[in-house]
Amino acid sequence: MTTELSPDAPALDGLLEQARKDYDALAGRGLSLDLTRGKPAPEQLDLAEDLLSLPGGRHTAADGTDVRNYGGLQGLPELREIFAELLQVPAGQLLALGNSSLELMHDCLVHALLGVLPGAESRWADQERIAFLCPVPGYDRHFGLCERFGIDMIPVPMTAEGPDMDEVERLVAEDPAVKGIWCVPKYSNPDGVVYSDETVARLAAMPTAAPDFRIFWDNAYAAHHLTDEPAEIADLLAACAAAGHEDRTFVFGSTSKITAAGAGVAFFGSSPANIKWLLANNQKRSIGPDKVNQLRHVMFLKDADGVRAHMERQRALLQPKFETVARILESELGGTGLATWTSPKGGYFVTLTVPDGCAKEVVRRAAAAGIVLTPAGATHPHGDDPRDAVIRVAPSYPRPEELAEAIKGLTTCVRLVGYEQRAAR
Numbered sequence: 182m183t184t185e186l187s188p189d190a191p192a193l194d195g196l197l198e199q200a201r202k203d204y205d206a207l208a209g210r211g212l213s214l215d216l217t218r219g220k221p222a223p224e225q226l227d228l229a230e231d232l233l234s235l236p237g238g239r240h241t242a243a244d245g246t247d248v249r250n251y252g253g254l255q256g257l258p259e260l261r262e263i264f265a266e267l268l269q270v271p272a273g274q275l276l277a278l279g280n281s282s283l284e285l286m287h288d289c290l291v292h293a294l295l296g297v298l299p300g301a302e303s304r305w306a307d308q309e310r311i312a313f314l315c316p317v318p319g320y321d322r323h324f325g326l327c328e329r330f331g332i333d334m335i336p337v338p339m340t341a342e343g344p345d346m347d348e349v350e351r352l353v354a355e356d357p358a359v360k361g362i363w364c365v366p367k368y369s370n371p372d373g374v375v376y377s378d379e380t381v382a383r384l385a386a387m388p389t390a391a392p393d394f395r396i397f398w399d400n401a402y403a404a405h406h407l408t409d410e411p412a413e414i415a416d417l418l419a420a421c422a423a424a425g426h427e428d429r430t431f432v433f434g435s436t437s438k439i440t441a442a443g444a445g446v447a448f449f450g451s452s453p454a455n456i457k458w459l460l461a462n463n464q465k466r467s468i469g470p471d472k473v474n475q476l477r478h479v480m481f482l483k484d485a486d487g488v489r490a491h492m493e494r495q496r497a498l499l500q501p502k503f504e505t506v507a508r509i510l511e512s513e514l515g516g517t518g519l520a521t522w523t524s525p526k527g528g529y530f531v532t533l534t535v536p537d538g539c540a541k542e543v544v545r546r547a548a549a550a551g552i553v554l555t556p557a558g559a560t561h562p563h564g565d566d567p568r569d570a571v572i573r574v575a576p577s578y579p580r581p582e583e584l585a586e587a588i589k590g591l592t593t594c595v596r597l598v599g600y601e602q603r604a605a606r
């Protein structure tokens with residue numbers, strides 16, 4: 182929560198004047214900096230440079246499969262073994278597929294709309310209304326998928342333990358049109374929240390009015406730690422099975438932010454019935470995934486420990502950037518009462534919360550000074566943050582010195598807009 186300090190009027194005049202001077206100086210520098218998307222920096226991609234020379238002439242998988250040929254709809258078993266542990270899905274219930282988990286989420290929605298999900302009474306497309314719960318702040322591309330397919334979005338507030346479960350339980354119990362919920366359970370995008378064991382247990386056990394309710398468990402940051410204390414989350418798939426809701430969960434993950442973004446491997450994990458359902462649908466759209474890329478990932482990562490060791494190298498590049506962000510936010514905005522921010526223990530984002538009604542204007546002023554941020558509101562369905570307070574900061578891509586400059590500039594914009602708002606009261 183933003184703490185309101187209320188300087189007396191002359192002090193506020195001075196703060197505003199200084200902020201205006203600082204902003205004019207900032208705008209005069211002709212910067213061109215980009216903090217928009219959570220892309221890995223080139224140095225992070227360089228860590229997996231060896232992938233480009235693999236599989237280096239080898240073309241057989243462990244079981245002798247020729248990876249150059251069609252087939253193998255489930256993906257290479259040895260790669261599924263590596264990620265089974267990291268994604269908390271038994272290898273037999275985990276598919277290794279294309280290059281993007283977002284694409285898999287898209288496909289699952291399309292197949293649920295156009296075909297009948299296990300447990301469903303009819304296709305979603307035949308139902309009058311479909312709705313998804315959207316914990317906010319959340320990931321804009323999840324919301325984009327709902328918009329694309331005419332799925333209503335019901336915002337649910339995030340807490341420090343995950344979505345507000347009282348609200349979730351109430352909504353899913355009373356409305357059969359509520360067919361799903363988006364969850365980024367570890368180091369969530371954008372606020373870095375790690376779902377508590379209690380949240381996972383309640384998601385698994387809650388009664389839902391829809392018999393075909395699905396949790397879209399987007400574990401995009403499963404291995405993406407920024408501290409010495411890697412977060413663990415409870416095993417939702419197992420908890421759902423134990424609660425008698427075996428088909429409730431779709432688990433997604435990918436190596437996009439492990440090896441190469443857009444040239445990695447994506448995974449889907451679920452109950453045997455859901456796996457069968459997706460494979461049957463996939464069989465119509467593909468004669469098999471890119472097993473050459475899967476083999477090169479096996480050779481490069483080797484095993485789950487290999488993934489962990491690689492992620493330590495990623496962390497060595499990322500952690501200092503997150504520290505830079507925290508240091509500058511604290512030195513420039515600490516004690517002003519103009520902002521609060523998250524200190525994530527993993528993932529790719531920092532969430533900056535400014536006074537209500539200020540986020541859009543901060544982003545606009547920053548853009549005018551050459552610092553491009555994710556549009557304010559992107560963290561909410563339809564791009565509409567009702568408080569206009571949340572700004573998502575993505576520190577990964579810029580070079581360290583550019584990042585420092587961009588964050589310092591951003592704080593100047595927060596002071597300018599925040600003090601202007603106070604002065605206008």
Ligand code: PMP
Binds near residue numbers: 281282283284401447
């Ligand atoms: N889910 C979340 C929560 C993400 O932040 C991202 C990347 N920004 C993705 C999915 C996209 O993953 P992929 O590259 O596997 O499509």
